[in-house]
Amino acid sequence: MAKINVNVDGVGHEEEVEPRLLLVHFLRDRLGKVGTPVGCDTGNCGACTISMNGKSVKSCSVLAVQADGAHLVTVEGLASNGDRHPLQKAFHEEHGLQCGYCTPGMLMAALDLLKENPDPAEEDIRAGLEGNLCRCTGYVNIVRAVQRAAREMAGERP
Known part of the structure; x- marks a missing residue:
């Protein structure tokens, strides 16, 4: 041991x-x-x-x-004092999940991406999440969710 x-x-x-x-x-x-x-x-x-x-x-x-x-x-x-993280909120609002199995990994990979690139283009998001597979969504809403979270984390209104 x-x-x-x-x-x-x-x-x-x-x-x-x-x-x-x-x-x-x-x-x-x-x-x-x-x-x-x-x-x-x-x-x-x-x-x-x-x-x-x-x-x-x-x-x-x-x-x-x-x-x-x-x-x-x-x-x-990710949540703080009972408040969901902006990424969690954005995945909910943008319907960035279906079965939800990949969602924890997507959230954590997106968090790392947004630390390195707080204003990613769609291509940057897709590249940043390429090691995380989703079998349900087709990624469109996941990309939208990351974009929304990036705006919210930058202080913009979604």
């Missing part, structure tokens, strides 16, 4: 884990962060995307021991 210290959604955790435990399973099974789904288990779909030290990572491709000392943010950590 290995001991790790992580900060998840603003809360510190010290845990003993098997060295082979995937981060997605640590988050879901040990910490109850079930908003991060297990999608493909191969790193292809992006449903399990979280923020690790400010960068989006696919948590099914990271071992829990690799996260030792890291600050992690899951989709559950």
Whole structure:
């Protein structure tokens, strides 16, 4: 067993884990962060995307021991004081989801994109989300949602 210290959604955790435990399973099974789904288990779909030290990572491709000392943010950590994050609001308002399975990963990847590029063009959004697959929507409303969130985060009215 290995001991790790992580900060998840603003809360510190010290845990003993098997060295082979995937981060997605640590988050879901040990910490109850079930908003991060297990999608493909191969790193292809992006449903399990979280923020690790400010960068989006696919948590099914990271071992829990690799996260030792890291600050992690899951989709559950986006809301603040009961208020949804602008990305969460925009996905709701622009109908950026259908079945919702990919949504947590899309939100986390979009968050990383908007940190790097607060005013992305449609092509930038599509490129920034290309590692996250949606089997339902066709991405049009997802792109609109990210554009809307970018405007709102910049202080414009949607």
